[in-house]
Amino acid sequence: MHLDHAAPCPERHTASVTLPDGRRRALRVGLGGPVGSGKTATVAALCRALRDRYSLAVVTNDIYTREDAAFLLREAVLPPERITAVETGACPHTAIRDDISANLEAVEDLEDEAGPLDLVLVESGGDNLTATFSKGLVDVQIFVIDVAGGDDIPRKGGPGVTTADLLVVNKTDLAPYVGSDLAGMARDAEQQRGALPVLFQSLRTEPGVLPLADWVREQCAAWAATHAAPDAGTAALPA
Amino acid sequence: MSGAAALLVLADGRFPAGGHAHSGGAEAAVRAGRVRSASDLAEFCRGRLHTAGLTAAALAAAAAAGHDPLVLDEAADARTPSPALRRTARRLGRQLMRAARATWPGPDLDALAAARPKGAHQPVVLGLAARSAGLGPLDAAQAAAYESISSPATAVVRLLSLDPLEATAVLARLAPAADEVARQAEAAAQGAVEELPAASAPLLEITAEQHAAWQVRLFAS
Ligand SMILES: Nc1nc2c(ncn2[C@@H]2O[C@H](COP(=O)(O)OP(=O)(O)OP(=O)(O)O)[C@@H](O)[C@H]2O)c(=O)[nH]1
Ligand SMILES: [Mg+2]
Numbered sequence: 001m002h003l004d005h006a007a008p009c010p011e012r013h014t015a016s017v018t019l020p021d022g023r024r025r026a027l028r029v030g031l032g033g034p035v036g037s038g039k040t041a042t043v044a045a046l047c048r049a050l051r052d053r054y055s056l057a058v059v060t061n062d063i064y065t066r067e068d069a070a071f072l073l074r075e076a077v078l079p080p081e082r083i084t085a086v087e088t089g090a091c092p093h094t095a096i097r098d099d100i101s102a103n104l105e106a107v108e109d110l111e112d113e114a115g116p117l118d119l120v121l122v123e124s125g126g127d128n129l130t131a132t133f134s135k136g137l138v139d140v141q142i143f144v145i146d147v148a149g150g151d152d153i154p155r156k157g158g159p160g161v162t163t164a165d166l167l168v169v170n171k172t173d174l175a176p177y178v179g180s181d182l183a184g185m186a187r188d189a190e191q192q193r194g195a196l197p198v199l200f201q202s203l204r205t206e207p208g209v210l211p212l213a214d215w216v217r218e219q220c221a222a223w224a225a226t227h228a229a230p231d232a233g234t235a236a237l238p239a
Numbered sequence: 240m241s242g243a244a245a246l247l248v249l250a251d252g253r254f255p256a257g258g259h260a261h262s263g264g265a266e267a268a269v270r271a272g273r274v275r276s277a278s279d280l281a282e283f284c285r286g287r288l289h290t291a292g293l294t295a296a297a298l299a300a301a302a303a304a305g306h307d308p309l310v311l312d313e314a315a316d317a318r319t320p321s322p323a324l325r326r327t328a329r330r331l332g333r334q335l336m337r338a339a340r341a342t343w344p345g346p347d348l349d350a351l352a353a354a355r356p357k358g359a360h361q362p363v364v365l366g367l368a369a370r371s372a373g374l375g376p377l378d379a380a381q382a383a384a385y386e387s388i389s390s391p392a393t394a395v396v397r398l399l400s401l402d403p404l405e406a407t408a409v410l411a412r413l414a415p416a417a418d419e420v421a422r423q424a425e426a427a428a429q430g431a432v433e434e435l436p437a438a439s440a441p442l443l444e445i446t447a448e449q450h451a452a453w454q455v456r457l458f459a460s
Contacts, residue, residue, distance in 0.1 A: 087459035089260035090397045099255035101334035
């Protein structure tokens, strides 16, 4: 019987940072959160804000086939070959957490066919408050909720709210109309998340997605700094 | 049986090899009104077991017995007329390959992955994975035969909100038939590749093509 070796096997380690040709793979950012909170709208806005600076691609995980991918294609935020829809068999959280094989394949095919890439955004289909991405699939994850889904969501917590690298509270423009208490949401979020960041955003009003785009840029910079390109050879690395 | 626990790991519905997104033709059968109840599910699964299930089990057993996987991959193509089902089989084969190389790595798996980077037919990969796990041809056949019925049963629970206890009872009642199919498959795998079973279910092939063209569906196949 072949047993696994204790030593790492980078060529098949799902989270390996190096592609077969030796290049550094793209940073993978997951966007999850409840149905309709604004994940696809945020992905579209991020693509518009970042596509001139980075080589980008998007993977969507719909409950039904290709809804989100079709929206992104219609909006022409990226060329079609940079958008892939993964089918999830009625269970988006399984495809991003328990059995990530179809998503890994989608990401790798994008690197292969549309690469080299700097950044891949992976959107989960709208799901529940317990849905988080596997660390084998994404490097950082953003949990997107909105003010109209109930201002008690940060208080309820759950793995998405409490552990995501960034919590985005979207649609702040709607707060006056639905009677959501933004200060209370901020307090509850801090209670649940400690030092982890929270970002209030409205895609309908200035500055829109720009603060989030800045956060993503910081993540890209940190990724590049931590995993200096292997083909940089012996060039001095920061100590 | 050389390693019962290894077989349980491989055949576990939670083995992360992409199967959860596929219904084994059940979604099309549900939409067409052919599967509405647990007894319909039992008949659907029985049909699938003795056709696609037997063919898959024989391919898996042959791969586990050491037949050339590339020859078996061609044999699988020849036994899969529907282009949609070929694509599905290769996609699932590629996903299973990733999981198998992480769980029971070995040179045979590496060689097939290199020769078929976009995926070999899933039953062939399954047989090779079983071999790499120290399992034999009957084990591989058993895993393939069981999968041919467990996949639609799981999907129908989601599609019809069928009582999961009833769906599992369907599988339990089919277990002796699945064992028999696995034995036939193992026996066939001792012969030549050309003579492996080629049982097919034309309706599954036809509805797979239709399903692949649907705009809205819950399962990938
Ligand atoms: N008022 C307002 N509406 C927004 C904002 N962001 C998104 N929306 C709207 O909210 C609706 C849902 O947005 P989507 O981006 O589709 O939400 P989603 O999270 O991707 O939804 P699922 O993928 O179905 O879970 C759309 O009609 C968007 O236009 C916002 O900041 N303010
Ligand atoms: Mg969406």
